[in-house]
Amino acid sequence: MTIKRPTLRDSNRMFGWTAANWELDVWKGVAVALLIAAASTFLSDHYGVPKMLFALLIGLSMGFLSEVPSLEPGLSFSAKTILRVGVGLLGAQLGLGQVQALGMASVGGVVTLVIATIFCGVALSFLIGRKTAFGFLSGGAVAICGASAALALASVLPQHPSRDKDTVLVVITVTVLSTVAMVMYPILFQALNYGDVQSGFLIGATIHDVAQVVGAGYSINDEVGIASTVVKMLRVAMLPLILFAVHLWFRSSQTSGKMTFPWFLLTFAFLAVMRSVIDVPESVVKFLAELSQWLMVAAISAIGVRSNLGAVLKVHPSLIFILFAETLFLLVFAIAFSKVFMD
Structure with a gap:
């Protein structure tokens, strides 16, 4: 009787891996992803460019590593499981106290803007003639929090x-757009x-990435920054x-195969x-936020390595x-809302 050795594809439902999968090949690929993440963080700290963009570009430039068989299990693990753990840990940064200072009009406006932008992406x-998945991926990235949202949506x-390939494209484009917005939007609004x-x-309602929102807000004054x-x-x-809504959407429309429940969202x-x-x-x-960021940067590094730069x-x-x-739609819709409800 032949006993089949477990592989990463023989994953359990919850996280996509089992203890038996932790072998040397997995650690090799994970080490590559973490090394790229460390280099990206160093460059980001010194040059002020988003670390996820650095990680993606370095990963793409090292695409030849995807052809090394011993690295593929670890790169796959980083792009899937490590990404999901990083998304789960994002929850530690949120709390109801963060929205208490907002009035109901502002809360309702933000919710409307997010939903409308996502459906704008789906419609476009x-x-x-693209699949609905790209609409949710791009619309969600623009509507919520840029590269982080793109990675989270890709996981479900x-x-x-x-x-x-679509995830790489969305991350690069929204990061560039967010950086441009960080410079131009304060000038426009003033x-x-x-x-x-x-x-x-x-x-806060229109710029994609959190870091760029902070940079743009505080470039005006502390009150605007807060x-x-x-x-x-x-x-x-x-x-x-x-994420729950997107998961349910595709689970209900899927005609073959199974979509496992995204348990990391419970975290x-x-x-x-x-x-x-x-x-x-x-x-x-702070520790959980930094850990989450590190894991997501490692994940996008692995996605970059596994992607075909020529295809992108x-x-x-x-x-x-x-x-x-989608970015223009969000900006115009937000300005119109502020004119009606905040003048």
Whole structure:
């Protein structure tokens, strides 16, 4: 009788791996992802460019490593399981106290903006003949928190040959757009003579990545910085709900195969609730936030290595157009909302 050796594909339902999978080949691939993450963090700290963008670009430039058989198990583990653990730990950064300073109008506006932007992405994706999954991936990244949301959404979308390539495209584009917005939006809102409350709301509601929101808000003054950060965290707080909704959407529409329940989202929800109901030491919150960031940077490093750079560069311009259109839609919708409810 032949006993089949367990592999990463023979994963358990919860996290996609078992203790028997922890072999030398897994650690080799994970070490590569962590090394790229460390280099990206170093470069980000010294040059001010988002570490996820560095990680993705370095990973893409080292795509030849994906052809090394001994590295594939660890790279696959990093791109899937480590990503999911990182998403789960994001919950420690959220709490109900972060939205108490917002009025009901602002809360309702943010929720509406997020949902409308996601459906804008789905509609545009449908119009150009792309799968709905790309609409959710791009729309969610623009609507919620940029690269982090793109990675989180990729972890609950169904398996598809183009998923990693689409994720790479979305991460690169939203990071570039967010960086441009960080510079241009404060100038735009001040030119329109918006006050601190409106400027803070608009910056927090329209810029993709958290770091760029903080940079743009505090470039005006501390009050705008605080307000924009609170609004941004409300957008981030919608991430678990959107992830559950996307998972249910594709599970109900899938005609073959199975989609396992994303248990890591329970970790996200549990940590968010604990942050709200008990006084979690700030040192613990900071540690979990940094750990989450490290894991997600390692995951995007592995995705970059496993992606085909040539295929990414050959993407149809319409996909990039969708991301630009979603960003413009979010900006115009947010300005219109602030004019009606905040003037």
